[in-house]
Amino acid sequence: MASIFETRKKTSMAAILLLLGLLFVIWVYFDAAARSVGVCYGQIANDLPPRAEVIDLYKANGIERMRIYNPNSETLEALRGSNIELIIGVYNDDAQNLANNAAAANDWVQTNIKAYLPDVKFRYITVGNEIKPNDPMAPYVLPAMQNIRASIASEEIKVSTVIEMSLLGSSFPPSNGSFSDVATSYINPIVAFLATTGAPLFANVYPYFSYISNTKDINLTYALFTSPGVVVRDGNLEYKNLFAASVDALYFALEKVGGADVSVIVSESGWPSAGGVAATVENARTYYSNLISNSKNGTPKRPEYLETYLFAMFDENQKGPEETERNFGLFFPNKQPKYQLTSFA
Template sequence: MTLLGISYPPSTGLFSDVATSYMNQIVAFLATTGAPVLLANVYPYYSYTHNTQTIDLNYALLTSPGVVVRDGNLEYQNLFAAIMDALYSTLEKVGGAKVGVIVSESGWPSAGGIAATIENAGTYYSNLIRYSKNGTPKWPGYLETYLFAMFDENQKGPAESERNFGLFFPNKQPKYRQLTSFS
């Protein structure tokens, strides 16, 4: 998502100046060939940690009790949906209105950074699983989403938080009780 130069409000989404030249070509190729999707790594955690003064933690964790952002006739209760719709808006502007998106990675670290706790990560993952079934305000419906990562990675870095995205500890024990049921 660092390819987006503008993402707020979501309807104003645009690729960054650096990414525009090659991303426009990629989107045009996907749209012209009827290729099924664009893969996107979506991490509200990083958006939150870079903007803690303006982004509420509940909005980032998908737990806001009400609308946080209004963008025309669309309303957003969580940052994940806003980020995705900024991407959809960007795709529309460059001729990729029919290009689907799969979230190839999303997660929240359980340690090593701002708001990186087991409780917050478990909350994020649980809400993301539930939320993905509904899509976004702009693209309602099922949104195929993959959780990152299966296990903590002790060789990753340099930030400590990057070592702590796993759903399981290195000993294969689950971190999050609330993820044992996906109903």
């Protein structure tokens, strides 16, 4: 007969094993959540579902991260209590006022952020979407970021901006990645700000547009993540897809301007299902599926989870001028899925 001590020992061991099992389950759940892709909620359309239904659609499909392009009050109200993590954008045209007027920045933060805390899970505020160095708003992006951050006064919500990849003057091979001479006076101070504040740089990365601009030199399989072998060798780095090569070119460019510790978040990436060269439902399904799986493993230079946002939740019938711009949706406006994607995590 086992002694009381042995019985208690076995009971304690069983309890410990049960606790470890529960902790493992919890870790797996939160790790999966942390590695899930986000989806951009563009709203340039006149046939989209009510915002509350959109939030329900995100939740029903396990989409735990959202990017919106402006502080739409109806969207923010619908997000209350949803637990969806949010990137919220500042209108490009608002940058000048927010840069020149600290009181305006305080009002913006109070109206669009603090009024919804803690019910809405803000993660990032982006000032400017694809503003080019020679745009009239370019001089105001960084001062607006600084004023917004001062108004937030929180390390939990980071302030950044969104660039397009044309800011790179060189990107091939990826190790040659560098910002163009025109871009450096604009982007260098922003990178310094991000490095100081621990915020990431957001970039819209579209292999589709790179492919259609150079179908002679870029193979479709390289753009769709379906290349059977290595396409580009760059020192000890090997690339099978254009998406990873593009992101790594940006990482190399950041290193060259003092941003080695600045992480990159892909704020948009997608493939159109109609309206142009190689824009088919099958190609788009292939791209989105592979983008989801590849984001978990990062890039050859940074083989770690790469936070990525798919563009976009719905087709947007008022975008343009190209027909492809209206066909990036994962869902039709009637909320039916365009593709059978197995998971967003």
